Amino acid sequence: MARHLLWLLPIVALAACGSRAGGAGAPSSPALPPTVSAPATLLPDGTVPWVDEPAGEREFSLPPPARRVDPNAKPCLAGDLRGELTQWTAPGNSGEPGVPQREPPKLIGYARVANTGQQTCRLHGEVDTRLRDRTGELKIGYSRNVNDEAEQRVTIVPPGESADLRLDWSAPFCAPHDGSLELEITLPENGGKLRAPITATSVPPCGRPSETHPEITSFLASSVFDEPSRETAMDSPLAALTATIEPVPTAKPGDLVTFHVRLTNPTAAAIPLDPGPGYLQERFSQGTAELRAINDSGLYRLNCRPVRSIPAHGTIRFAMGVHIPTELTADRALTVTWRLTAPKLASGPWANLTLTAA
Incomplete structure (x- = not known):
């Protein structure tokens, strides 16, 4: 996973959806970033507010199989x-017939x-x-x-x-x-x-x-x-969700831009967000002969303090934030790919947002 795009906020004791904090007396994992401060409240329009909370490199992955070790190799x-x-x-792109x-x-x-x-x-x-x-x-x-x-x-x-x-x-x-x-x-x-x-x-x-x-x-x-990936049975209920991003046409280099992701549950049963999922956010912009392509990503915890599930046939709107690279020159397009991630979620709901530097 690429380096985190955003900075950590102050450390507090409040556990968040998506954290892996242990119970009383349980030792904390030094590999995981700390949980940050955020109230369990919605914005006035019902949107879940964005919390800048980077996740651990493998926080939402299944425990990796033991790697081969040979000190004499x-x-x-x-x-x-x-x-x-x-x-x-x-x-x-799924490659399935009939799917655009x-x-x-x-x-x-x-x-x-x-x-x-x-x-x-x-x-x-x-x-x-x-x-x-x-x-x-x-x-x-x-x-x-x-x-x-x-x-x-x-x-x-x-x-x-x-x-x-x-x-x-x-x-x-x-x-x-x-x-x-x-x-x-x-x-x-x-x-x-x-x-x-x-x-x-x-x-x-x-x-x-x-x-x-x-x-x-x-x-x-x-x-x-x-090492080559190994097949693992995937059965997360989050796979049924769909994601859409509300368009944000332009942005200034160096700005922190707010955009919104809608997670929709098309099924007849609520889909829990506990334990909380995370999301992978990738930034990509085509390079030029003079400028390198932008191609990085960061893994974050989803703020589900105010919501514990996506209701049946319902939609929850989540605010998100992305930093626009300072090297994004005028009229250069930046694609932001957002994808939900969780253990046993083979291919989470995802969506793209394309911004043009103003």
Whole structure:
């Protein structure tokens, strides 16, 4: 998870919806941010007020499986690995027949790298990744999207096992390319360069006449290697909720903008907010030849002090806040993606808000 976007407020003893505070005498977890001060009241129009309350990195995740550990593992070498990227997905697009699909601002893919050698090895540190065709490196922007937790992660890869590398590829992709694409992955700890073919055929849309905004370019952002995800049964009742965002057309760079998310329960039974969920808030803006793309996120606790459930066939309106990056120049668009998150919630209700810098 990326670094938090907003600052913590003062510490108090009041427990909030979404906190994981223990009972009397229970030791507190040093990994979780403190609960902040906020009254359990609604605004005059019935809206749930926004509370700036960042959550812990894994506060709303299931306990992670034990990671592989091998203190004797040496850095992985390109000659002992085989990689491939088989699929790109668009955030929020289900791919289901009959469901309208949105033109994606970016694609997300995972390059899977298998250890074909005879020794267990490790992958630890930032990864520089480039796109290539048969003529060489594509002329797009490249960046790395790595937070503190990811920088410290050590991924052990025994022989025959794999590791995944997340890649975010943003629109507009208007660069010419010749033939099939592949990744050139510079492995951490001087492990060499690994070529990984891309068998997926999707690419981000061009989405604009190149002569209109020639300064706008596509970016490929790489994370760090991690163990492949493992399937877990998901059965949260929150999956039935839908989310919509009320539009906010413009914003000034550096401003804290208030927007509103409506959570709607289409079912015939109330859906509890206890234990309280959180939400992931992502900020994205296309980069240019001179400016890097904005591509970050933060995890927060939902303020459900005044409400403990979403009523049957009802809607609750939540106020939210987002800081507009100071580098968002005039007429540059910022997409804010909001998604509910909770343990055993595989794909929470989500919605997008697009703002244009004034």
